[in-house]
Amino acid sequence: MNMQWIRKLLLMSIIWIATNIPVFICAEISLEPQPTGDRIEQLFSEANRAYEQADFERAIEGYENILNYKVINPAVYFNLGNSYFKTNSLGKAILYYEKGFRLSPRDEDILENLTLARVMTVDRVDHAVPGLIANLLTTFYNSFSLNELALISLVAMISVIVFFSLLILTRSPILRRSIWYLTGFGIALLLIFSTTFYVKYDNYHNQTTAIVISPKLDAYPAPIQTTGDVAFTVHEGKKARVLQSREDWAEIELENGWKGWVNQGSLDEI
Amino acid sequence: MVISHFKYIVLFWISLLFALIPISLSAQDIQFSIKVDKSVLTLDDQLALTLSVSGKSKKLPTAQLSSIPNFDISGQSTSQNFSIINGATSSTYDTRVVLIPKKKGRFTIGPFQLKHEGKLYTSNALQVTVKNAGAAVNPSAKRGRGDYFLDVIVDKKEIYLHEQLTLTYYLYFKPNTVSGLDYKQLPATIGFWAEELDVPKDRAGNFTIEGKTLNGIGYHRVMVKRTALFPSTIGELTIGSMILNAKVRIASRDPFDSFFSRGRTQNKTVRSSEVKIHVKDLPSSGRPAGFKGAVGQYRIEAKTDKKTLPANDAVTLTLKISGSGKIQNLPEPELNLPHDIKAYDPEISEKIDKSSGVIKGTKSFEYVLIPRFEGEYSIDPLSLIFFDPKNGHYQTVSTKSIAITATESLTNDPHIFISGGGKEAIKLLNKDIRFIKTVSGKIKSVSPFYYQPWYWGAMGSSVLIWCGAWFFARRRGRIESDIGYARKLQAARHARKRFADATKAMKKNESENFYGVTAHALTDYIADKWNLPKASVTADTVEEVLKNHQMDSGVTERIVSCLNSCNFARFAPSGSHPLDEMKRILGDARKCVAILEKHRK
Numbered sequence: 001m002n003m004q005w006i007r008k009l010l011l012m013s014i015i016w017i018a019t020n021i022p023v024f025i026c027a028e029i030s031l032e033p034q035p036t037g038d039r040i041e042q043l044f045s046e047a048n049r050a051y052e053q054a055d056f057e058r059a060i061e062g063y064e065n066i067l068n069y070k071v072i073n074p075a076v077y078f079n080l081g082n083s084y085f086k087t088n089s090l091g092k093a094i095l096y097y098e099k100g101f102r103l104s105p106r107d108e109d110i111l112e113n114l115t116l117a118r119v120m121t122v123d124r125v126d127h128a129v130p131g132l133i134a135n136l137l138t139t140f141y142n143s144f145s146l147n148e149l150a151l152i153s154l155v156a157m158i159s160v161i162v163f164f165s166l167l168i169l170t171r172s173p174i175l176r177r178s179i180w181y182l183t184g185f186g187i188a189l190l191l192i193f194s195t196t197f198y199v200k201y202d203n204y205h206n207q208t209t210a211i212v213i214s215p216k217l218d219a220y221p222a223p224i225q226t227t228g229d230v231a232f233t234v235h236e237g238k239k240a241r242v243l244q245s246r247e248d249w250a251e252i253e254l255e256n257g258w259k260g261w262v263n264q265g266s267l268d269e270i
Numbered sequence: 271m272v273i274s275h276f277k278y279i280v281l282f283w284i285s286l287l288f289a290l291i292p293i294s295l296s297a298q299d300i301q302f303s304i305k306v307d308k309s310v311l312t313l314d315d316q317l318a319l320t321l322s323v324s325g326k327s328k329k330l331p332t333a334q335l336s337s338i339p340n341f342d343i344s345g346q347s348t349s350q351n352f353s354i355i356n357g358a359t360s361s362t363y364d365t366r367v368v369l370i371p372k373k374k375g376r377f378t379i380g381p382f383q384l385k386h387e388g389k390l391y392t393s394n395a396l397q398v399t400v401k402n403a404g405a406a407v408n409p410s411a412k413r414g415r416g417d418y419f420l421d422v423i424v425d426k427k428e429i430y431l432h433e434q435l436t437l438t439y440y441l442y443f444k445p446n447t448v449s450g451l452d453y454k455q456l457p458a459t460i461g462f463w464a465e466e467l468d469v470p471k472d473r474a475g476n477f478t479i480e481g482k483t484l485n486g487i488g489y490h491r492v493m494v495k496r497t498a499l500f501p502s503t504i505g506e507l508t509i510g511s512m513i514l515n516a517k518v519r520i521a522s523r524d525p526f527d528s529f530f531s532r533g534r535t536q537n538k539t540v541r542s543s544e545v546k547i548h549v550k551d552l553p554s555s556g557r558p559a560g561f562k563g564a565v566g567q568y569r570i571e572a573k574t575d576k577k578t579l580p581a582n583d584a585v586t587l588t589l590k591i592s593g594s595g596k597i598q599n600l601p602e603p604e605l606n607l608p609h610d611i612k613a614y615d616p617e618i619s620e621k622i623d624k625s626s627g628v629i630k631g632t633k634s635f636e637y638v639l640i641p642r643f644e645g646e647y648s649i650d651p652l653s654l655i656f657f658d659p660k661n662g663h664y665q666t667v668s669t670k671s672i673a674i675t676a677t678e679s680l681t682n683d684p685h686i687f688i689s690g691g692g693k694e695a696i697k698l699l700n701k702d703i704r705f706i707k708t709v710s711g712k713i714k715s716v717s718p719f720y721y722q723p724w725y726w727g728a729m730g731s732s733v734l735i736w737c738g739a740w741f742f743a744r745r746r747g748r749i750e751s752d753i754g755y756a757r758k759l760q761a762a763r764h765a766r767k768r769f770a771d772a773t774k775a776m777k778k779n780e781s782e783n784f785y786g787v788t789a790h791a792l793t794d795y796i797a798d799k800w801n802l803p804k805a806s807v808t809a810d811t812v813e814e815v816l817k818n819h820q821m822d823s824g825v826t827e828r829i830v831s832c833l834n835s836c837n838f839a840r841f842a843p844s845g846s847h848p849l850d851e852m853k854r855i856l857g858d859a860r861k862c863v864a865i866l867e868k869h870r871k
Contacts, residue, residue: 019735026724031714040713051706071715079706086703103716109704116703122612150720154728161732165739201720 008175012166019162020155027151040066044076051083059083074104078113085117091213091236091268093117098211098239098270102204105145122235141196146204149197156190208242210252210267217267219260223249231260242267300325302333302384302391310399316344316539317369317398319379323391324362331386333365340377340400341369344454344515344539370454370513370539371400417444420494420514420540422457428548432500432565432596433659436467436627439495439512439542444487449535450517451477451494457542458510461549462499463596467624469493498629500596501549509545516540552657556664560604564656566595570603572652572669574639581644581679589616589652589669592632597622600633603652611647611674612640641676648673754801761798765791765863769856776852782840784852788859789836792829795863809833825865832858 047062063080066073081096097114104110130138144152163183170176203209217238218230223246232254234240240252243259250264300323307318321333332348351362371377380395418441425436437457441448470478470493477492494514501507516538552565572589579585591600597620607613614637622631641647653668719725749756768791775784793807796815807815812833816826835855 019732023728026722026728027719030717030719030722030724041709044709044713048706048708066713071713072717073709073713073715075707075709076713082703082706109707113703147716147719150718150725154719154725157729158732158735161736165736168743169739197720 005172005174008170008172009178012175012179015166016159016162019158023151023154023158027147040069040071044079047083048079051079051086054086056083056086060087072103074100074107074110077103078107078110081110081113081117085113089213089236090117090120091211094121094237094239095211095213095268095270098209102270103145103147105142117237121237123238141200144193144196144200146197146200149193149200153190153194153197156186156193160186160190208269210240210242210250210269212236212238212240212262212266213268214263214266217262219252219258219262221260223247223251223261232258234262240267242269300330300384300386300389300391302382302393304380304382304393304396306379306396306398309397310401311371312401313371313374313541315371316537317341317371319367319369321365321367321382321393322362323365323384324360326360330361330363331384332363333382333384335365335367335382338367338369338379340372340375342372342454342513344368344370344537368537370541374400374402376400418442418516418518418538418540420512420542421491422509422512422542422545424509424545424547427546428550429501430550430565430657430659430662431504431552432502432563432599432657434566434595434629435462435499435501435547437495437497437499437509437545438493439514441492441494441514441516441540442482442484442489443491443516443518444489447519448492448516449519452515452517453495453512454515454539455511455513456495457497457512459497459499461503461507462501462509465498465500465624465629467496467498467627469496496627498624498627501547504549504551507547507549509547511544512542514540514542553662558655558664558666560653561655561657561664562601564595564600564654565659566593566656567658567660568593568595568600568654568656568667570652570654570667570669572649572672574649574672574674577673578675578677579641581641581676583640583676583679585639585641585674587637587639587649587672589635589637590632591634591654592630594628594630595656597629597631597633600654602635603654605637605652606650607639608647608649610642610645611649612642614638639674641674644676644678646673646675757798757801761795762863762867764798765795768794769860769863772856772859776849776856779849781852785836785840785855788856789833789840792833792836792859792862795866796829799866809837819869821866821869825862825869828858829862829866832862 043062043066047059047066050056050058050062060080060083063076063083066076067080077096077100081093081100084090084096085093094114094117097110097117100107100110101114160183163179163186167176167179167183170179212234213236215236217234217236219232219234221231234254238254240254243251243253245251245264248264249261250267251259251261252267253259302321302323304319304321306320308315311317319335321335323330323333335343335346337343345368347366349364349366351364352360376397376399378395379398380393382393384391384393421440421442423438423440425438429435437459439457441451472478477494479490479492482489482491495512499509518536518538568591570589570591572587575586575588589603591597591603602616602618605613616635616637619634619636620631621634622629624630639649649672651668651671653666655664655666657664749759768787772784772787772791775781775787789809793809793812794804796802796812797804797807800815800819802815809830813826813830816829832855836859839851839855
């Protein structure tokens with residue numbers, strides 16, 4: 001009886017793993033770049049060598065070249081951010097650290113350099129001290145990349161379906177009860193991760209966030225440049241949300257709610 | 271016989287006993303009454319209310335009071351009395367409640383209700399008159415009266431908004447000593463921001479007792495409470511009265527008695543009168559534009575820890591505001607810095623001194639400033655505007671302007687300046703950024719999964735898994751509940767198995783076995799397909815069975831001939847059975863099953 005139960009449980013885990021393995025295989029395969037041979041790796045190691053020799057201009061050129069191959073990789077972003085940091089382009093450095101952070105949110109190197117770069121910006125950010133729950137939610141939100149959230153949501157979805165299927169197929173009461181728990185757990189996981197995915201997706205794809213890349217940027221109340229009519233001034237490295245853009249102008253909103261029109265060329269989208 | 275009679279007698283008595291119990295219970299009546307020790311009392315007096323429950327039962331309820339209008343309940347105690355008169359037990363429960371009147375007037379106490387064993391008992395009601403303590407409220411009249419009273423003193427009756435008001439409570443007592451104080455009710459200070467001040471105490475923590483003569487009568491007095499109040503709204507504000515319970519030791523008049531004991535202790539409740547305060551708004555005439563609500567007397571000073579420093583280095587600017595008033599609520603002065611000086615949020619600290627009865631202290635603002643480029647900087651004077659309630663004018667105090675000289679920066683990097691963060695950021699700056707990453711192997715491109723077909727394919731196929739499971743479960747359920755369906759589903763499989771057996775027999779040239787198996791394959795298939803008893807389908811009956819199910823006559827003929835040739839070959843006494851013949855019959859039988867399989871009726 002007991003042995004049979006263990007066998008059933010084993011079978012169940014095998015079914016569960018077997019249904020999820022294709023997902024991981026697909027995820028792994030989809031990370032492979034387009035066939036470009038070793039060109040990208042060559043460019044990367046060349047740029048790294050340039051960085052080590054403190055030739056940051058050449059390093060930037062090399063990393064930018066890799067990006068031209070439509071490669072999206074946190075290490076490339078990180079190294080490019082470092083190169084910009086070393087050439088005192090704080091805005092560009094923050095831009096690429098932010099890009100890297102989006103792909104690899106738990107990378108300590110990226111986090112530390114991003115913090116350091118932010119500290120060096122001119123504009124002071126007044127942080128509201130969040131409550132305990134808000135803090136927990138933010139930490140959770142910041143701990144997973146969009147890809148991870150999507151993958152976990154998918155695995156949770158498949159698991160819920162597999163468990164449900166097993167539920168209508170199995171008759172052992174003990175097994176049914178444990179499957180009920182697993183199903184509940186799966187549904188909770190699915191809800192949490194898919195909601196977070198949705199929020200993050202909306203933040204990253206439906207809204208435009210940009211970094212100021214020129215040393216000083218004046219914002220005007222309307223998309224017309226009139227001297228002496230500056231609404232506020234932001235400096236290099238400041239993060240702002242782009243609300244709309246018109247010709248050379250973009251309307252930005254700062255964290256504190258200030259809105260103004262700035263020259264679009266001084267911004268770079270994350 | 272005797273035993274069975276005895277049983278009936280016992281039963282009779284038991285039933286009689288049970289019948290009598292309700293009667294004896296209803297005979298238990300309860301008297302519920304109340305009484306007070308006096309019907310006229312003053313506001314600083316207390317009233318003893320006794321609730322008595324008496325009856326013949328031993329299980330009497332006790333009366334409990336949770337609240338009573340116009341009075342505060344100070345304490346409750348219960349006592350029990352038993353008496354046996356002519357063999358009947360009667361007992362009394364007394365609940366003694368000490369009441370403190372809240373206001374003067376004529377009040378009715380009771381009637382109270384008591385629920386016991388489903389019955390409601392109602393007590394009598396009493397009239398009590400509460401008079402003012404003394405004839406009038408003013409202290410001079412109060413002083414003429416009583417051995418104990420609580421006096422309240424305010425330093426002014428009319429004050430400005432946010433000005434300090436000091437509230438002091440003295441307990442006066444004449445002949446005896448006070449051994450303990452119990453604060454029954456603290457004064458309500460709605461509309462004030464209150465700061466408790468210390469009261470004078472000796473080293474052992476006892477209140478300091480001082481002598482005081484009022485109207486020629488010598489009293490002892492104790493300062494029991496002192497509070498600094500800052501009104502936060504304007505208009506007439508009322509400070510509620512305070513109620514104090516003093517434990518008083520009364521010396522006995524009997525010299526013999528006093529020789530052995532120190533007298534007895536009595537509780538005295540004293541109540542202070544309410545105080546009305548008029549709070550004036552700050553004058554609007556002459557109010558400077560930058561006034562942020564500071565009231566009191568203040569000084570302001572500012573200094574930096576160095577006058578000369580390299581650019582991008584930090585200098586600390588300390589601003590101190592000291593004086594008397596609500597130090598905690600002092601606003602942060604506006605710091606106007608040259609554009610090229612960076613500043614952190616200040617670290618604010620306060621030092622409050624309450625010992626003199628006036629709230630005094632110092633509020634310090636510590637700013638970390640960083641001049642970003644070399645040159646001469648001047649920090650504008652910082653000023654504080656406050657209202658001085660003593661002379662009724664607004665005043666402005668300012669610091670001097672401070673000059674800072676920044677020499678050449680020690681760091682070459684023009685970007686090394688700091689913003690936000692606080693002092694941690696300075697530590698961070700000493701570190702270099704983390705070194706670039708190296709990647710061994712392929713550099714993989716992290717493309718978004720959620721845009722790729724496989725992702726949505728997997729989502730879709732998970733739904734397919736569900737559909738599959740659902741169909742399987744449904745089919746299994748039908749197989750289990752519907753034998754006909756189960757047989758029909760398995761008919762073809764069984765037939766195929768039979769044909770395989772037949773092929774084996776053919777290869778071994780076991781002709782009799784071959785024909786038997788082939789014939790059974792056919793007949794069993796037909797029986798399974800239409801859920802018929804296996805024995806009922808034979809070569810003779812098969813024609814009718816097929817006809818019942820609207821089978822083509824051509825097919826029927828073919829099946830019948832196939833069965834017949836099997837049976838013929840099987841039961842023929844002897845003869846050669848050529849392999850070709852067997853193969854033909856097997857092929858024929860297979861064909862028949864295939865045709866029947868397509869036939870849906």
